[in-house]
Amino acid sequence: MAVISYKCPNCDGELVFSPATQNFKCEYCMSTFSREELEAMKQDLAAEEPEAVAGQTGEQAKGPQSEPAGAQEEKPVDGGQAEPGREAESAPGASGSREGQAEQEEAVAYTCPSCGAQIVTDGTTAATFCYYCHNPVVLSGRLSGAYLPDKVIPFAIDKKQATQKFLDYVHSKKFIPRAFFRKQQIEKLSGVYFPYWVYACTMDGTMDAQGTNIRVWRSGETEYTETKYYQVEREGTVELSDLTKNALKEANQKLAEGVLPYDLAKMEEFHMGYLSGFLAQRRDVEREELAPEVSQEVKEYGRQLLRDTISGYSGVTVNSCNLKTAEESWSYVLLPVWTLTYKARNGKFYYYSMNGQTGKVYGELPVDYKKVGIVGGIVALLIWILFLIGGLLI
Ligand SMILES: [Zn+2]
Numbered sequence: 001m002a003v004i005s006y007k008c009p010n011c012d013g014e015l016v017f018s019p020a021t022q023n024f025k026c027e028y029c030m031s032t033f034s035r036e037e038l039e040a041m042k043q044d045l046a047a048e049e050p051e052a053v054a055g056q057t058g059e060q061a062k063g064p065q066s067e068p069a070g071a072q073e074e075k076p077v078d079g080g081q082a083e084p085g086r087e088a089e090s091a092p093g094a095s096g097s098r099e100g101q102a103e104q105e106e107a108v109a110y111t112c113p114s115c116g117a118q119i120v121t122d123g124t125t126a127a128t129f130c131y132y133c134h135n136p137v138v139l140s141g142r143l144s145g146a147y148l149p150d151k152v153i154p155f156a157i158d159k160k161q162a163t164q165k166f167l168d169y170v171h172s173k174k175f176i177p178r179a180f181f182r183k184q185q186i187e188k189l190s191g192v193y194f195p196y197w198v199y200a201c202t203m204d205g206t207m208d209a210q211g212t213n214i215r216v217w218r219s220g221e222t223e224y225t226e227t228k229y230y231q232v233e234r235e236g237t238v239e240l241s242d243l244t245k246n247a248l249k250e251a252n253q254k255l256a257e258g259v260l261p262y263d264l265a266k267m268e269e270f271h272m273g274y275l276s277g278f279l280a281q282r283r284d285v286e287r288e289e290l291a292p293e294v295s296q297e298v299k300e301y302g303r304q305l306l307r308d309t310i311s312g313y314s315g316v317t318v319n320s321c322n323l324k325t326a327e328e329s330w331s332y333v334l335l336p337v338w339t340l341t342y343k344a345r346n347g348k349f350y351y352y353s354m355n356g357q358t359g360k361v362y363g364e365l366p367v368d369y370k371k372v373g374i375v376g377g378i379v380a381l382l383i384w385i386l387f388l389i390g391g392l393l394i
């Protein structure tokens, strides 16, 4: 498994992704590079140093000063052998005991390509900073094989803007302890790519219902009531997309879902370089675990959509509703979140997070318990074909 540190070809400084320009910037000489240029550098290296990129096992990591964009091998903490194929093996379907074992083994130390210090990470970390020299490192092996994301939304809001938005937010709230927005605290504001599953499906649905209309009138001394019964049938195709689910167990669920929704139309093909200068986590929730809940949720939406097309009656009783999934797709994506955690004196944790694309804030702040409502992940909801079969007066 390789550690990638993107280095500037002009001065050997670190290259980080810049949300403002959507390019890659050297923080020392201020050169900027496009994604294509970054890719080309990596390929050059691959041609020169095939062994380093392939990540030979059991070999000690090379010395601290390596070549630009140097890739180095991981070194397991327990001193065991690191097998390149192991990551994929612990993917969906692995047995419980093996998963436990894999998780333990995944807590590995990497050698920082800049200073040679050890970077110890947990099993889901995919991009981080060297604790000693603050060099950004991308643990590319963590996002390979079954864990290679399909798409990513790169950060659009940089740290400066994120800090300003955070300050605007806390200043608009009352009774927040000063400690919450002390300088040292604000510096902990981190840009993290969190893993999510995005689900889309097409369902064929039918609904049978009975509609009633009642008319009351009076003629002389007699009151008449007329009840008309209608058999109502609906048949249609429901297309549903962008149902977004958090794919990290340890993430504060509210934090990860409170920042939804994202404009998923702006997703990009995944590229490791986007992670440089940020933190990133890979998923530890598989889609199989989410499938029952997702299936239930989409059927409820589908039913509601069909029901909403029945109007013009004073009463409606649904007799039956059938929804069959015709097509479905799951995408594994990394989405940008700015986040800050605060531990209050009473030991309680407070979370602040902000959508790194739209700036939408989700906060659970000291004293102010009002929560920003969680908006579900469903963004687009369309009925493609809908036609009335019945509506007949019985
Ligand atoms: Zn430079």
Ligand SMILES: [Zn+2]
Residues within 6 Å of the ligand: 112, 113, 114, 115, 116, 117, 130, 131, 132, 133, 134, 135
């Ligand atoms: Zn370092």
